[in-house]
Amino acid sequence: MDIGFIVEYIPLYVEAAKLTLGIGLIGIALSLIVGLLIAFIQYFKIPILRQMATGYIELSRNTPLLVQLFFLYFGLPKVGIRISSEGCAIIGLCFLGGSYMAEAFRSGMESVEKGQEESAFALGFRKSQVVRYVILPQALSVSIPALCANMIFLIKETSVFSVVALADLMYVAKDLIGLYYKTDEALLMLVIAYLIILLPISIVAAILERRIRYAGFGN
Amino acid sequence: MLTIRDVRKSFQENEVLKGVSIEVEKGDVVVILGPSGSGKTTLLRSINFLERADSGTLDWEDIHLDLKHASRKDVALIRKKTAFVFQNYNLFKNKTALENVMEGLTVARKVPKKEAEKIAKEALDKVGLSERYDYYPSQLSGGQQQRVGIARAVAVNPDIILFDEPTSALDPELVGEVLNVIKTLAKEGTTMIVVTHEIKFAQEVANKVVFMDGGFVVEEGSANEIFNHPKEERTQQFLRRILPDYDYAI
Ligand SMILES: Nc1ncnc2c1ncn2[C@@H]1O[C@H](COP(=O)(O)OP(=O)(O)O)[C@@H](O)[C@H]1O
Numbered sequence: 001m002d003i004g005f006i007v008e009y010i011p012l013y014v015e016a017a018k019l020t021l022g023i024g025l026i027g028i029a030l031s032l033i034v035g036l037l038i039a040f041i042q043y044f045k046i047p048i049l050r051q052m053a054t055g056y057i058e059l060s061r062n063t064p065l066l067v068q069l070f071f072l073y074f075g076l077p078k079v080g081i082r083i084s085s086e087g088c089a090i091i092g093l094c095f096l097g098g099s100y101m102a103e104a105f106r107s108g109m110e111s112v113e114k115g116q117e118e119s120a121f122a123l124g125f126r127k128s129q130v131v132r133y134v135i136l137p138q139a140l141s142v143s144i145p146a147l148c149a150n151m152i153f154l155i156k157e158t159s160v161f162s163v164v165a166l167a168d169l170m171y172v173a174k175d176l177i178g179l180y181y182k183t184d185e186a187l188l189m190l191v192i193a194y195l196i197i198l199l200p201i202s203i204v205a206a207i208l209e210r211r212i213r214y215a216g217f218g219n
Numbered sequence: 220m221l222t223i224r225d226v227r228k229s230f231q232e233n234e235v236l237k238g239v240s241i242e243v244e245k246g247d248v249v250v251i252l253g254p255s256g257s258g259k260t261t262l263l264r265s266i267n268f269l270e271r272a273d274s275g276t277l278d279w280e281d282i283h284l285d286l287k288h289a290s291r292k293d294v295a296l297i298r299k300k301t302a303f304v305f306q307n308y309n310l311f312k313n314k315t316a317l318e319n320v321m322e323g324l325t326v327a328r329k330v331p332k333k334e335a336e337k338i339a340k341e342a343l344d345k346v347g348l349s350e351r352y353d354y355y356p357s358q359l360s361g362g363q364q365q366r367v368g369i370a371r372a373v374a375v376n377p378d379i380i381l382f383d384e385p386t387s388a389l390d391p392e393l394v395g396e397v398l399n400v401i402k403t404l405a406k407e408g409t410t411m412i413v414v415t416h417e418i419k420f421a422q423e424v425a426n427k428v429v430f431m432d433g434g435f436v437v438e439e440g441s442a443n444e445i446f447n448h449p450k451e452e453r454t455q456q457f458l459r460r461i462l463p464d465y466d467y468a469i
Pocket residue numbers: 230233235253254255256257258259260261262
C-alpha cells in the first residue's frame with residue numbers, strides 16, 4: 001500500500017466528496033418536496049394529477065438510475081435538450097427519490113386511523129385542515145424511519161453519477177485506477193470517503209428514530 | 220327543530236336505510252334502539268354527512284336540504300351545528316386532552332387561542348377531567364377518553380349532540396362514569412340523539428325512544444310507551460332478548 005500516494009490524492013477525494021454530498025443533498029431535498037406533493041395528490045385524489053402520479057411512480061421505481069441518467073444525458077440532447085452533468089445528476093436523483101419519498105409519506109398518512117379523520121370532519125375541519133393538524137404530525141413520526149432509509153439509499157445511488165461525467169467520488173477513483181493502476185489505494189479511499197459521508201447520516205437517523213419512538217405522544 | 224325525512228342509503232347491493240324519518244325538538248333526548256346492523260350508525264352519520272345518503276331531506280329551522288345533493292357549504296353549516304361522539308372516541312392521538320377539546324374551536328371555528336383554552340377547560344371540568352388537561356389519549360382510560368370525546372363535543376356548543384354507542388367499547392366498570400356525564404347533559408336540557416343498548420339509562424333520560432330494525436323505524440314513542448307497552452312484535456322480541464327478565468305486560 002502506497003501511503004504517499006494516498007496522502008497526495010486525498011484533496012482530490014475531498015473535492016469529489018463535496019460534490020457528491022452537495023448534489024446528494026440537493027437531490028434529497030427535492031425528492032422530499034416531490035414526495036410530499038405526490039402524497040398530497042394521492043390523499044386529495046386530485047383527478048388527472050393522480051393518474052400522472054401513479055404513472056410516474058411506476059416509471060421511477062421500475063427503471064434503474066443509471067438508465068434514467070443515460071436518458072437525460074445522452075438521449076435528450078438528440079431532441080435538442082442539453083442539461084449539464086450536475087443538472088442531470090440532480091434531476092435523476094430527484095426523479096428516483098421522489099417516488100420512494102412519496103411512498104414513505106403515503107404509508108405514514110395511511111397509518112393514521114380513519115376515525116381521527118372523521119372526528120375532525122365532524123368538528124367542522126376542512127380536508128386541508130385535517131391533513132395539517134391531524135394527519136401530517138402523526139404521519140411524519142411514522143414516516144421518518146423510511147425517509148431516513150431513503151436518504152441513505154439515495155446517497156449510495158450517487159455512485160453512478162460518473163456516467164454523466166460528473167467528477168464525483170467514483171469518477172475520481174476510476175480515474176486514478178486508470179492513470180496509475182493504484183487500484184487498492186484508490187478503492188480504499190473510495191470506501192472510506194463513502195463511510196465518512198454515510199456513517200454520520202446513519203447515526204443521526206438512528207438517534208432520530210429512537211427519539212421519535214420515545215416521544216410518541218405519551219406512549 | 221330538526222326533521223330528517225325518508226333517508227335511504229345503500230352500500231352496494233345492501234340497502235341499510237329504507238326510508239327512515241326522525242324528528243327532534245329542542246331539549247329532546249332521543250334514544251335509538253335496535254339490533255346490531257339495523258342502520259343506527261348509518262343514520263347518525265347521514266345526519267352530519269359522514270355518510271352521504273342516497274335520498275332524504277333535512278329541515279332545520281330555516282335550513283332545508285336534500286341529503287344527497289347538499290353542497291359543501293351546507294355540510295359545513297350542519298357540522299357546525301352538530302357534534303358527534305364516537306363509539307371508539309376517535310381522539311387525536313398526538314394531542315393532549317386539552318388540545319383535543321380546543322382544536323374544534325381554534326381550527327374549525329377560528330376562536331382565539333386564549334378563549335378556546337378557557338372554554339376547553341370548562342368543558343373538561345364539566346366531565347370531571349380537571350386533573351387531566353395535559354394527558355395524551357394513550358395515558359387515559361377508555362372512560363376518560365370518552366369523557367374527553369364528550370367535552371370536545373360540548374365545547375363547540377352544538378345545537379344537537381349525536382352519540383353513537385358511547386359506552387359500547389368500554390369495560391363494564393367504566394360505563395357508569397360516561398353515562399353519568401351524558402345524564403347530566405340531558406338534565407341540563409342538551410338536545411341529543413343517543414344510540415345505545417343501555418336500557419336503564421334510556422328509561423331514565425329518554426323522552427323519545429325510536430326502535431329500528433332492518434333499516435326501518437319499527438316503532439317510536441315515549442320511554443314509557445316503548446319499554447312498558449310496546450305494540451310491535453319485533454320490539455317486544457328485542458326487549459325480551461336484551462332484558463332476559465323483561466315482562467312488558469306490567
Ligand atoms: N361503509 C360501509 N360499507 C359497507 N357496508 C356498510 C358500511 N357501513 C355499514 N355497513 C353495513 O350497513 C349495515 C348497517 O350498519 P350500521 O349502520 O353500522 O348498523 P348499526 O349501527 O345499527 O349496528 C350493516 O350490515 C353494515 O355491515
